[in-house]
Amino acid sequence: MGKGKRAPSGDNEGTHLQDRSSSDLMEILVQNISDYAIVLLDLEGRVISWNPAAERLKGYTADEILGQSFTAFYTAEDIESGKPHRELKMTADEGRFEDEAWRVKKDGTRFWANVVFTPLRDKAGRLRGYGKVTRDLTERRLAEERIRKQAQEILEMSTVPVVQVWEGVVLVPLIGTLDSARTQQLMERLLQRVTETGSPVAVIDITGVPAIDTQTAQHLIETIRAVRLVGADVVLTGVRPSIAQTLVHLNIDLANVITRSSLSAGLLMALEVLGLSVVPKTA
């Protein structure tokens, strides 16, 4: 490949690709590739070749960067710790070096890059320089971050929904077990809803809780205590025989909690607490 940026000569216009020399074809590829910054470095790490994708990614034109050290692309912390030349050494020793890390553009902004170094040797096996291919992964990293956050939000919402089922009654249908993180979410969302809506009764339904271990039971008690502190009553529903047994065996104190085996019985109880009852319509 030639030094610097050199577009394939114009007088080959109209010639089919397959008629070009293989070195011309490689040149065409390097010049046209859009996602990969392809750069050649000499033994000291100075830039001796630069493609259009490199200019787009890092911001330097060929004139600006040729002859400069490749450390220009690294962060200040990396330069201080000697990372750039360490990577060249590893390339020479291992025959290849790949890394994902922050790099710096000409204007100082950072981007997340996948970088692959290749040692370039002549026919005699002597090291003559390095090839460096860089890919910008910032978009992908941001997208991954976004997806991860959305997934977490969805998970949070679907596993700890707080529903207002009646004026003054909120319902939390719990699914699964309660670890510390979920309990935190549960407490925050439930208390927020209770105080926002001024609901004097919170129904916590544990039909969807398969087994109640000590941790879940303690977290449940904590949650109930917090709800009572803000001034609301708790009706615990969906207490199945196996759960009733476990709670008694664990010696869990549910003295101030109204409990019912079914959600419907619990809702009736909630209405009673509010001084309401369900009656048939008169004909």
Added chain:
Amino acid sequence: MPSNITVVKVRGVLMVTMPADPDDSTIGELQDKALESMEQHGASALVLDITAVDTVDSFFARTISETAQMVGLMGGRTVVAGMQPAVAITATQLGLTFRLVETALSVDRALDIVSEKGERGRAP
């Protein structure tokens, strides 16, 4: 010394509004003033409005519990109204207890509880 605590009598009930971020002396003053007023008015209940309070510690919880006990000995109920969610969570996680104290979502409901409107009192 400027006072942070004012006790007001509303419909036979004593009411105190706690300022945001009360220091220890203010909390101590609460106990003194509450008991003084109980003696003076012979009220049936003390309503403590903590809507503005955004942090509580063990001293706060202990003093409130003690005050409730003392007010109880003088013949009154104590209702704590308007605890913020974050405060309730912290209190629970720190294992703070508020003994002999009933709780209410708001001062309005607290007054309902202690009056003859008969909403059942709620012990935490």
